[in-house]
Amino acid sequence: MSSADAVAGVLWVGVTLYAVFGGADFGGGFWALVAGSGERGNRARALIDWAIGPVWEANHVWLIFMLVTLWTAFPEAFASVMSTLFIPLSLAALGIVLRGAGFAFQRVAARSSARRFAEWSFAVSSVLTPFFMGTVVGAVASGRVPIGNAEGDPVTSWLNPVSLLLGVLFVATGAYLAAVFLVSDARRFADPDLVGYFAVRARAAAVVAGALAVAGIFALRADARFIYDGLTSEALPLVLVSLACGAGALAFLWRGARRGARPLAVGAVVAVIWGWGVAQHPYLLPQTLTIDEGAGASETLTAVLVVFGIAVVIVLPALALLFTLDQRSLLEEEGGR
């Protein structure tokens, strides 16, 4: 394995973290948007707000990590993607601003009208942001990003069946993950009503996301043949793992099992992401730019790997400390009630 491949693997770790945690985070916003204004909807929203609290910030970090790794290690691909896909990426950035501001200010807003506006801004941008990111992924996967400064079509590169389908799939996958997580959170607070509420939504989202994924495979077959061929050959085992995990999670959800659904749901998403990575390998931009061709200077690749190692050593223990403290204060509160 070349060091370019190793850095691509590191990048993919970032993509995976962002897809799972960021996806669940966006999905929480989706459920907040559709929760309605009734008493039950308000309780659901309160649970979502509580669940997102400690993780939403971290999700900016995975995103920045991906961007920085891409421009440092694969500058050619970064420049080509960011310029051709100027429109959807600008809209995704706008969504990130509105979402972050909405989430931060809904906690501190004093007036109820301001609070409602902040909540609305958070919820709507939680749907738009992953949708536009999905269209970007679709554009890359279907080979619509040529090398160069805005060389691709500014509109049809991301407004095409594969991109639109992936956009919707991203939203649905996030909603699926979020609902599965929220079932566990509701159970933790011994609220059977909300357990049922999110279990129904998790099952529905599982079916929708699964159906979209199958539709996506057909869309790829028609329009992104290289990825389709990869998914049905080298990456087939991962696709099957994803299918098995997804089906297993659905079965657990149906039976109302206390545990098992969460790791299986995450497994389904992780397997499909790595499946996509394997299918796209060795290309950064399918069939125009390989990982080796697009890689920056080898000194820089080594440095990126070193910095990644330092990050793991420094950041993970700190993060573990934060989560431990967070859990401990929860235990205290639960014990105190």
Add this chain to the structure above:
Amino acid sequence: MTDLFPFAADLGAARSQMAFTLGFHIILACLGVGLPAIILIANWIGLRRKDEVALGLAKRWSKVAAVTFVVGAITGTVLSFEMGLLWPEFMRRFGDVFGLAFALEGIFFFTEAIFIAIYIYGWKHLSGWTHFWTGVPVVIAGLGGAWSVVAANSWMNQPDGFKLASDGTVTGVSPLDAFFNGAVGYEAPHLILAAYLVTGFLVASVYAVGMLRGRRDRHHRLGLLIPLTMAVIITPIQFAVGDTAARAIAKDQPVKFAAMECVQETHTHVTEYLGGRCTSDGVKGGIGIPGLDSWLVGFSTDTKVIGLDSVPPDDRPPANTMLHWAFDAMVGICSAMILLGLWLGIAWWRKRDIPATPWFLRATAISGVAAIVALECGWIVTEVGRQPWIVYEVMRTEDAVTKADGVWISLGVVFVVYAALGAATIVVLRAMSRRWRDADDVEVPYGPRPEAPL
């Protein structure tokens, strides 16, 4: 010509968008570096002297830091998008040379975010000194993050760590040499001190306004004194660092220096002008001090100062008068702040109190805004003064910009959204302060999670 027009127009939009979003973010970034320091000072005083008022200030400031930190995280994320959205050619050619600085910055930022959450959580759950020590990594990570991100900017001023082949291909990349480029040694300390100054004067100014409105309790006195003392001690150091930086720029980026000082022709015994209008026949209006500019550059009026005529007109920075004024305003504000510090120092030495006159409070009240103005002026000098280059004498900004259409539209959206974001931030901070006055506690984004919701 019709082909060239939209290209040129988009350069203006891209530069405006970058300038606006960076100019906005830099204020929050400085608070992210500076607030942890004054929080820990107040915390330390509170623990050492068993002073509940100082502890109360530290607690409130840490919640303010949580809000400004969140907004800074958002505007920082936007900047990392803009590196590619606006300047793809720049990143394509040089991303692997200087990009690593951002990776380091990212690690520092993440560490800072984690520990600020732990610190805020710790107000309720950790004991005195343990809690204090969880704040120390926030300060260190803030310094490291600032150093890293300025390393990227100073690399653009003094590019290093690569070679150019005859066809312009970048070879011989050394990310370490890029990180430790020739300008980071003075640029990074200058910005870090600026961050402490902006934070110190800004926080002090809030309490000065409160005291002017008649709230003269110990809480306000301490809230004014802690940040103001830190700021006025740092001001003269910053003056010296800035002076060193200016001399280094005269040597390393003489054209930028010439534009700052409106020096048209290379010669000795150059007059230093305060204010005035820069024209091709020299400075009109303004106060001239003969020989001083030469003396400032080399401690002798015989020192030769390189003028704008050393490069062709196409290689000179635009908006010469604005650059000159920005530089003068920065130096002027720093000088005025030194006087403010002397005023405080003399009063404290003579009667252990802040000066009794309301004029002192009025001066402190405007020092916060003045510090931000000085910060933005410094940023203008660095960035506009480097033009027309994005990488000094290597790559022109016009060759770096995106060819995508629609930057004018995104610029318009950015103006509207950031105006709302800025307004919301101020409204939220004011509302927090009002509720504190009514003795409520306030829930903030990084705070421990509220009671379970169900």
